[in-house]
Amino acid sequence: MRKSFLNLVKTLEVGSRLYHSGSNGPRVLITGGLGQLGTGLARELRKLHGPESVILSDIVKPEAEEIAKGPFVFADVLDFKCLQEIVVNKRIDWIVHFSALLSAVGENNVPLAVRVNIEGLHNVMELAKQYKLKLFVPSTIGAFGPESPRNPTPNICIQRPKTIYGVSKVHAELLGEYYHKRFNLDFRCLRYPGIILYDSHPGGGTTDYAVQIFHDALTTGKHVCYLRPDARLPMMYIDDCLRATIEYMMTPGKQLTTRTYNVHAMSFTPEELYAEVKKHVPNLEIEYKVDSRQAIADAWPMVFDDSSARTDWSWKENIPMEKLVDIMITNLRKVYAGDPSTGKLDAMA
Ligand code: VAH
Numbered sequence: 542m543r544k545s546f547l548n549l550v551k552t553l554e555v556g557s558r559l560y561h562s563g564s565n566g567p568r569v570l571i572t573g574g575l576g577q578l579g580t581g582l583a584r585e586l587r588k589l590h591g592p593e594s595v596i597l598s599d600i601v602k603p604e605a606e607e608i609a610k611g612p613f614v615f616a617d618v619l620d621f622k623c624l625q626e627i628v629v630n631k632r633i634d635w636i637v638h639f640s641a642l643l644s645a646v647g648e649n650n651v652p653l654a655v656r657v658n659i660e661g662l663h664n665v666m667e668l669a670k671q672y673k674l675k676l677f678v679p680s681t682i683g684a685f686g687p688e689s690p691r692n693p694t695p696n697i698c699i700q701r702p703k704t705i706y707g708v709s710k711v712h713a714e715l716l717g718e719y720y721h722k723r724f725n726l727d728f729r730c731l732r733y734p735g736i737i738l739y740d741s742h743p744g745g746g747t748t749d750y751a752v753q754i755f756h757d758a759l760t761t762g763k764h765v766c767y768l769r770p771d772a773r774l775p776m777m778y779i780d781d782c783l784r785a786t787i788e789y790m791m792t793p794g795k796q797l798t799t800r801t802y803n804v805h806a807m808s809f810t811p812e813e814l815y816a817e818v819k820k821h822v823p824n825l826e827i828e829y830k831v832d833s834r835q836a837i838a839d840a841w842p843m844v845f846d847d848s849s850a851r852t853d854w855s856w857k858e859n860i861p862m863e864k865l866v867d868i869m870i871t872n873l874r875k876v877y878a879g880d881p882s883t884g885k886l887d888a889m890a
Pocket of ligand 1: 734
């Protein structure tokens with residue numbers, strides 16, 4: 542009686558944490574870990590639960606210094622057995638599924654987007670169900686389409702996206718909600734705005750201009766924008782994105798009224814961002830050369846309504862646009878000056 546009770550206590554849900562014996566935090570596998578968001582999330586979770594608590598994984602080779610920070614393994618989300626071995630051998634509690642082709646690159650390779658974004662998702666969903674893992678899958682403003690209200694876009698409304706990326710993310714949201722209802726899978730999803738950060742290059746999305754403009758400002762002094770000056774889109778600084786993700790994952794399940802939440806921080810247009818960056822780099826020039834990504838942006842939310850996230854788990858952003866621009870310019874100046882404190886810019890994602 543005593544032994545099994547102790548084991549029970551060790552794996553009981555305490556607050557919002559569910560762990561196997563002995564570890565002081567959840568053991569987390571991050572798929573697509575070397576993309577825009579993985580290394581940042583690994584860093585934050587390792588600060589909380591120790592370097593060994595996060596297994597970063599991808600199908601591309603990591604930079605040497607990434608390996609030094611903590612465990613890294615090869616993981617192809619299209620290979621169920623490969624993932625299963627990692628979950629078992631590394632005693633994984635959570636999967637954070639960052640593997641996906643983003644909006645623009647997905648449109649240029651639909652068959653690969655279908656395989657990675659949909660078949661890959663099926664593998665992690667089935668694995669999470671079988672091993673009773675907590676599963677986080679990011680969704681996006683791209684999960685909405687031209688019929689959705691754009692300003693603001695509510696958490697629940699019509700979703701008929703026009704990109705394979707958007708279609709795959711609506712599929713992920715609905716399949717996750719279904720597995721949660723049917724199999725009690727602890728599935729959690731956040732719809733991210735465009736995420737802006739300085740220590741890795743954007744990953745082939747429609748919001749990438751909002752990162753590229755900073756690099757151009759500090760290198761060529763000229764940014765060529767593929768969106769119209771007035772193309773308003775929701776955006777967020779990486780620190781708010783990572784904090785939202787961790788706070789949400791640590792929220793007790795009973796507090797959640799849904800398993801898919803919009804999260805908002807700010808929304809701006811290319812001309813508004815240009816004006817703010819120009820305060821730091823007065824000689825910055827901009828040229829508008831609109832391309833097919835404008836059609837994608839035209840079908841996306843301009844402002845997110847994230848009242849459900851604020852009500853259910855007290856989400857609140859910390860970083861407004863002016864501060865975001867200041868942080869980006871300050872740190873990228875250091876990066877381009879080769880200042881080691883900012884680490885090397887991750888190779889082009
Ligand atoms: C994209 N950056 O543009 C991604 C993201 C919110 C947008 O999904 O595709």
